[in-house]
Amino acid sequence: MSMAPQTAHPPLPAARAGATEPAAPITAEAEASARQARKKNRLVALAFLAPFLVAFLLFVVWPMLHGFYLSFTNQSLTGAGGNFIGGGNYAEAFSDPKVWGSIRNTVWFTIISTVPLVIIAMAMALLVNTGLPGQWLWRLSFFMPFLLASTVISQIWSWLLDPEIGLANEVLQTLGFEPVAWLQTPHLDLISITIATVWWTVGFNFLLYLAALQNIPEVQYEAAAVDGASRWRQIRSITIPQLMPVTGVVFVLQILASLKLFDQAYQMLGGVSSDTSRPIVQYIFEAGFVGYEFGYAAAISYVFFALIVVVGIVQMTIVNRRKGE
Amino acid sequence: MTTATSVADVTDIKRQAKPGERRFGPARIAAFSVLLLMALTWLFPFFWAVVTSFKTEPDAASGRISLIGEGGISMQAYEKVLSEGNIYIWAWNSLWTSLVITVITVAISALAAYAFSRLHFRGRTTLFFAVIASIIVPPQVLIIPLYYEMLAFNLVDTPWGLILPQIVMAPIVLILKKFFDAVPIELEDAARVDGAGRLRVFLSVVLPLSRPILGAVSIFVFIQAWNNFLWPFIVLNDTLLMTLPVGLQTVMSAYGVEYAQVMAQAVLAALPLILVFLFFQRQIVQGVATTGFGGQ
Numbered sequence A: 001m002s003m004a005p006q007t008a009h010p011p012l013p014a015a016r017a018g019a020t021e022p023a024a025p026i027t028a029e030a031e032a033s034a035r036q037a038r039k040k041n042r043l044v045a046l047a048f049l050a051p052f053l054v055a056f057l058l059f060v061v062w063p064m065l066h067g068f069y070l071s072f073t074n075q076s077l078t079g080a081g082g083n084f085i086g087g088g089n090y091a092e093a094f095s096d097p098k099v100w101g102s103i104r105n106t107v108w109f110t111i112i113s114t115v116p117l118v119i120i121a122m123a124m125a126l127l128v129n130t131g132l133p134g135q136w137l138w139r140l141s142f143f144m145p146f147l148l149a150s151t152v153i154s155q156i157w158s159w160l161l162d163p164e165i166g167l168a169n170e171v172l173q174t175l176g177f178e179p180v181a182w183l184q185t186p187h188l189d190l191i192s193i194t195i196a197t198v199w200w201t202v203g204f205n206f207l208l209y210l211a212a213l214q215n216i217p218e219v220q221y222e223a224a225a226v227d228g229a230s231r232w233r234q235i236r237s238i239t240i241p242q243l244m245p246v247t248g249v250v251f252v253l254q255i256l257a258s259l260k261l262f263d264q265a266y267q268m269l270g271g272v273s274s275d276t277s278r279p280i281v282q283y284i285f286e287a288g289f290v291g292y293e294f295g296y297a298a299a300i301s302y303v304f305f306a307l308i309v310v311v312g313i314v315q316m317t318i319v320n321r322r323k324g325e
Numbered sequence B: 001m002t003t004a005t006s007v008a009d010v011t012d013i014k015r016q017a018k019p020g021e022r023r024f025g026p027a028r029i030a031a032f033s034v035l036l037l038m039a040l041t042w043l044f045p046f047f048w049a050v051v052t053s054f055k056t057e058p059d060a061a062s063g064r065i066s067l068i069g070e071g072g073i074s075m076q077a078y079e080k081v082l083s084e085g086n087i088y089i090w091a092w093n094s095l096w097t098s099l100v101i102t103v104i105t106v107a108i109s110a111l112a113a114y115a116f117s118r119l120h121f122r123g124r125t126t127l128f129f130a131v132i133a134s135i136i137v138p139p140q141v142l143i144i145p146l147y148y149e150m151l152a153f154n155l156v157d158t159p160w161g162l163i164l165p166q167i168v169m170a171p172i173v174l175i176l177k178k179f180f181d182a183v184p185i186e187l188e189d190a191a192r193v194d195g196a197g198r199l200r201v202f203l204s205v206v207l208p209l210s211r212p213i214l215g216a217v218s219i220f221v222f223i224q225a226w227n228n229f230l231w232p233f234i235v236l237n238d239t240l241l242m243t244l245p246v247g248l249q250t251v252m253s254a255y256g257v258e259y260a261q262v263m264a265q266a267v268l269a270a271l272p273l274i275l276v277f278l279f280f281q282r283q284i285v286q287g288v289a290t291t292g293f294g295g296q
Helices: A013-019 A031-070 A088-094 A097-128 A135-147 A150-160 A167-174 A188-214 A218-226 A231-242 A244-259 A263-268 A280-290 A294-324 B026-053 B057-062 B076-084 B087-118 B124-136 B139-152 B159-166 B170-182 B185-193 B198-209 B211-227 B230-235 B244-255 B259-291
Strands: none
Touching: A031 A294, A031 B087, A031 B124, A031 B139, A031 B159, A031 B170, A031 B198, A088 A294, A097 A135, A097 A188, A097 A244, A097 A280, A097 A294, A097 B026, A135 A188, A135 B026, A135 B259, A150 A167, A150 A188, A150 A263, A150 B026, A150 B244, A150 B259, A188 A244, A188 A263, A188 B259, A218 A231, A231 A244, A244 A294, A263 A280, A280 A294, A280 B139, A280 B230, A294 B124, A294 B139, B026 B259, B057 B076, B057 B259, B076 B087, B076 B259, B087 B124, B087 B159, B087 B170, B087 B198, B087 B211, B087 B244, B087 B259, B124 B170, B139 B159, B139 B230, B159 B230, B170 B211, B185 B198, B198 B211, B211 B259, B230 B244, B244 B259
16 A cells, blocks of 8 residues: 555656765855855755756746737737737727626636535535544545546536436426426526536535544533533534634635636536536637637636636635634 | 645544534434435435446436346446447556656656755745745646647647646645655754765655655646646547547547446546545545645
């Protein structure tokens, strides 16, 4: 069960660069040698940092800057265009109903997915934390879906929710109800995707809550019990208040994750692009790789990024104010 | 992303009954029932996928609710998927590219994290801040310029075009730096007095101490790479280069309503990760709980 094989890889390029350095001096005998040592320290640090920094510059920093530049051009995926057109793409984006529609869909999905993803996760963790037998089973059932690829969960849920022969509709019909086109009805489709998403990712929040619950000192419960507090009273007065910090964290992480909706929506809707369900990431994808308008897609990317940053800042402010109180 | 630095062992909840609580009270039985119901609900979609995968195609398409169709338990779907599809190639692509991504990511992150934790150089704080700040940048924002870059490097539709953009994971640097910060510096000083250079110290003192955390982050990088959809979907067009998630997606539409085959594929694709989870349950659960890493 040891994970040694994956851990002991000697880092490649820097290993060689660093190995040429002789041992660092331990005592600085004179000013000159101290300066020498500082210079050498810098070189050693650079050798350690170089591989990561090169990758960081190439695959994060440069794309960030270049994407920003592209958003001011009419660059096409076909290679045509590439002229600077000022804020034209942004002007177009702000008057494009598809941009506003996809932002609305994304925010709506974030709201209706975050609430159950926090509440159900907390309920699961509270129940599991009572120490009921079957710990292994609870963790397996709640967390396992989280580890699966979006493709796998999309296939399973597309099958369960198939309008003709899916299990959900067969059950409804057996009970005497009309079948429902879960993924083909405007507005309902996003709710169906929310259900699948809650099933898929709730296990992550569940584990965060479980860890927080384990950190509440047992003595507090003992003291409360001595004072005659009922179990329910203990949960209300000890557990829930102490879960507030982790609830803040779970909310922040969940909202940021939900805003990035793409995989499961795209796949469960079969790549269909509808104004009532298209998330903003899907619109970036469509503008860039279906419409070939790279400049415009880059501009929408930055609108999306602005949305993430604004939400992030608002959340930080709220969390910090809470801490201050 | 990093959250509270809790270290409680969530895989080891031994506490039986809380004070003021009976071992088998009605409340406990109610809690158990609710929990069991939730667990069965969560397991059900898996269960139904497996049931469907062992049906014949006509049975799956009949729409009748049954555990075993009229055609009995059938291996047809699996035989077809395994003999006709590209599932082996996709699984192999997923495996080797995810391993390469894991090795490179963990190696370069560990080196950088060590520099941020232990080495003194001008601009350290600024640089570290820049790396951490990049966590707020969603990968989705970068797909357009990254694709453009891969075009320029001639890496579109190649394994390296798939791999390289995935090797920068700032959260890993942060997690490892925090870990290195907590390693007692006396251990390293002792080795350095003996004349070992920084790299020697890193390789023979720090890394061995870091095995558990390196193992935990490796598992996460691997799972993330294995499951990644958007970037592989964009950068790969050649069917024979596709990873499992992207490849399966192409046949989901191609098979149409052949649900027994689609479910057989889903089960086969889920199997490796279910096995990884069963083997490393403790590390995975503990890793999520302590680092909060793995948010989708």
